[in-house]
Amino acid sequence: MATQLIFQAPSVELKKLTSLWFLLTGFTCNLKCRHCYLGCSQTNKSRNYLNLDKIKTVLESVKDEGIEEIYLSGGEPFLHRDINNIIRHCLKFNNVTMLTNGTLINDKKARFLRQIEQDYDYELIFRVSLDHYTELKNDEIRGRGSFRKVVSGLENLVNYGFNPIVSVVNIWDEDEESLKNGFLKLLSKFDFHPTDINVKIIPLIKSGEYEKNYSAYKEDDIVTRQGLKNCDTSLFDCANSRVVAEDGIYACPALLNDPRGRIGSTLSEASTKIYMEPNICYSCQASNKNMFTNNW
Ligand code: SF4
Numbered sequence: 001m002a003t004q005l006i007f008q009a010p011s012v013e014l015k016k017l018t019s020l021w022f023l024l025t026g027f028t029c030n031l032k033c034r035h036c037y038l039g040c041s042q043t044n045k046s047r048n049y050l051n052l053d054k055i056k057t058v059l060e061s062v063k064d065e066g067i068e069e070i071y072l073s074g075g076e077p078f079l080h081r082d083i084n085n086i087i088r089h090c091l092k093f094n095n096v097t098m099l100t101n102g103t104l105i106n107d108k109k110a111r112f113l114r115q116i117e118q119d120y121d122y123e124l125i126f127r128v129s130l131d132h133y134t135e136l137k138n139d140e141i142r143g144r145g146s147f148r149k150v151v152s153g154l155e156n157l158v159n160y161g162f163n164p165i166v167s168v169v170n171i172w173d174e175d176e177e178s179l180k181n182g183f184l185k186l187l188s189k190f191d192f193h194p195t196d197i198n199v200k201i202i203p204l205i206k207s208g209e210y211e212k213n214y215s216a217y218k219e220d221d222i223v224t225r226q227g228l229k230n231c232d233t234s235l236f237d238c239a240n241s242r243v244v245a246e247d248g249i250y251a252c253p254a255l256l257n258d259p260r261g262r263i264g265s266t267l268s269e270a271s272t273k274i275y276m277e278p279n280i281c282y283s284c285q286a287s288n289k290n291m292f293t294n295n296w
């Protein structure tokens, strides 16, 4: 009798779908950050954009399911030519968080976004990526001149009454408290009073450009049942989120570049149980928290 294979990767079951993500622009972005785990750039056209009709269909299909938050991401979502209509449509259903690099938010855009938001009962939230509160360190990763553009985008958002969140990858493994304080100090130069929720520190995901430019996961950086013993996997994003991309449904944003992350063609068909990817899911095991959704 053949020996039975008893190893099976640890899994996470979807508890309740509360956060719905739309990958709007595939991997196309106007920046080319040295740590981008999806390898996004201006020339990366490997994924098609998601169109408004598909977004409408998906939202209609989940309208009675108690979705609490919608996330619009990319690449850079503001590169989508239909972005204003997409925001409007999503705001009919829920609060919307846009994950953006902030470089395309000038004064006129921020004013316009405010006007859009005022037409709806739900809130439009911005998560703006900035990796360090010093220009030198940020621009080393995100490209020369990016710090000033992003800070200007943040200031424009604040000027029109938004309460932006800065999304930070702790690439130098700095003490989280002092990193956070550095950002809070930077943000308090604008006319608003940031609190802890205004800074979200994201664990490193060592794939894509990060792997090329810095390092890969080490040999023992793998998810194990033993390692997960001290984790609350119900906090992981795959326990409450799904990502809608042009080519199907993915377990979470970190696995968008991994065929194993694709769990179905439509939300209704998508598997509710995901098998963890040994390396990338290690980032969740090591941090034992939600990587992607907002901290509230
Ligand atoms: S990290 Fe964000 S801003 Fe940078 S290239 Fe990737 S998607 Fe674009």
Ligand code: SF4
Pocket: 012, 236, 237, 238, 239, 251, 252, 253, 254, 255, 274, 276, 277, 280, 281, 282, 284, 285, 291
């Ligand atoms: S990376 Fe984290 S959130 Fe994504 S599938 Fe793995 S455990 Fe779940």
